[in-house]
Amino acid sequence: MPVFMDLHIGQGLTAEDIAMAHQMDLKIQGDFDCKCLTYWFDKERGNAYCLVDAPSKEAVYELHRNSHKQLPDEIIEVDRRVIKAFLGRIHDPEVVDYMIDQKIKVFNDPAFRVLLMLRIRDRQRLVHELGEKKAGEYLNAFEKVSQHQILKNNGMAAESGKGVTVATFTSAIQAVICAIDIQNFLHNDLEKIDLKIGIHAGQPVEKNPGLFENTLRFIRFICCFENSSNIIVSHTVTNLMESAQNSTLLNSPSVRCISKADENFLKSLIEVIYNNWQNPLFEMKDYLNTMSMSKSQFYRRCIETTGHSFNRVLREYRLHQALEKLMKTEKNVAETAFASGFNSPSYFTKCFQKHFNIHPSEYLN
Incomplete structure (x- = not known):
């Protein structure tokens, strides 16, 4: 059965509102052949995202209409594997803020993510330029360093392959630290592998229907056209770091901030x-x-x-x-x-x- 994410944008909801609405959905989900998996709630931005197994978008809409009338602004079909890769879970989190009546879980877990993209020359081009053995050595070194630093900085590798790695972070500062660490560890290989690094942040669904599609398009684009080995940081990420008073890393000579x-x-x-x-x-x-x-x-x-x-x-x-x-x-x-x-x-x-x-x-x- 397909999996759908529905989004409620700026509807003035609270964490308790969403928790109780989710409970109402669970009570009648069988009437619409649906299975409500979990949700994300972003208190700071006032947005909520629900994840539902359902036969169609219409079934998700009717479920909400009949349970609590908090109708979604949009419903998109998603891949549960992609959801887990980018957001880390497809069920309720193990740790919740508190319980209502000892049975309704209340949690504030934003779906907003900071995305880090690493783009290098793909295997075909590296083999063409360096030969199979040398290309393999560079690729193995890159993979080992990048995966280690992503995990060390509490990130998740969401996509990997064909010369592109994407990792997600809940913290802008950790994404930037990860990028700087990767660049420092691979400084002798930067020219050979042509490493490009871009960092941007956003909601899972914005103007375009794909999961984090707007955010991914932006960092793919800046990674294509940056001629230097700078770490390119969007203004959105810069603003997050300044708000958290963690902007000193942006003064690094290897970091270029977009206005x-x-x-x-x-x-x-x-x-x-x-x-x-x-x-x-x-x-x-x-x-x-x-x-x-x-x-x-x-x-x-x-x-x-x-x-x-x-x-x-x-x-x-x-x-x-x-x-x-x-x-x-x-x-x-x-x-x-x-x-x-x-x-x-x-x-x-x-x-x-x-x-x-x-x-x-x-x-x-």
């Missing part, structure tokens, strides 16, 4: 690119139609935030998407080129080889 204005600009840029990268006819003028910005202003902002022109950002984003397609699908080079927004396989091949230092057909094989 609030740059983060907002990048979010809008990412949204437009994500929605249009497969369209070979999409151009900068199409984007400017959605922004209150002149061409010269936009060009300057794009250079300031990414280090590249818009056309280059779009092209390199398409190349990274093409790289992932070659890893995961059975498409040939021409099919991958067209599916990635290129209207010429030969031009795609030229750009791919220049950017990744390997011919796409060689990479595919």
Whole structure:
């Protein structure tokens, strides 16, 4: 049976409200063929997220409507394995704040998470450049260091493979410490493995339907375009650390903090690119139609935030998407080129080889 997460945003609920609502759901869940697994409640932001085994979104909605009438703002289907990887559990936590009438558990466990992304050259490219043995040594060293530091700093490895590792943290300071420690331990290997580190934070569901999709899109993007070995920290994370009076680590020479204005600009840029990268006819003028910005202003902002022109950002984003397609699908080079927004396989091949230092057909094989 599918698993759904429903979200209640800014409805003025308290931890006790959510606990009692969850108990009401449990009493009648069988009437709707549902099984209420657990919930998360974020007192600071006033948001709640419920996890339910159900035959459909409609069943979840009707369950809430008939039990307590606290209707969800949105319901999305999720993978329970992904939920556990990113949020750490799919059942109620073992430790609760207190009990109501000795039977209703009350806890304040936010679903807000800080995400750390580590991106390195994938195995195919490392083998191509260094040979099987040396590539294996670098990859083993990276995996050993990254996994150890993630666990040491109370993080959870949520995704790993194909050159990308994502870890989740409940603390911004621990995520930043983890990133600095990983970079320090691997300082001799940074150039060879081309380590990129990005840190951002967010709710499990925001504007886009995938779990932590907005947060993941943002750090994937900044990890693609950062040319140095800096640790890139979003303004959202910087703000969390400043609020907790733990911002001294951000003064490290290896850390680059994104300003609030740059983060907002990048979010809008990412949204437009994500929605249009497969369209070979999409151009900068199409984007400017959605922004209150002149061409010269936009060009300057794009250079300031990414280090590249818009056309280059779009092209390199398409190349990274093409790289992932070659890893995961059975498409040939021409099919991958067209599916990635290129209207010429030969031009795609030229750009791919220049950017990744390997011919796409060689990479595919």
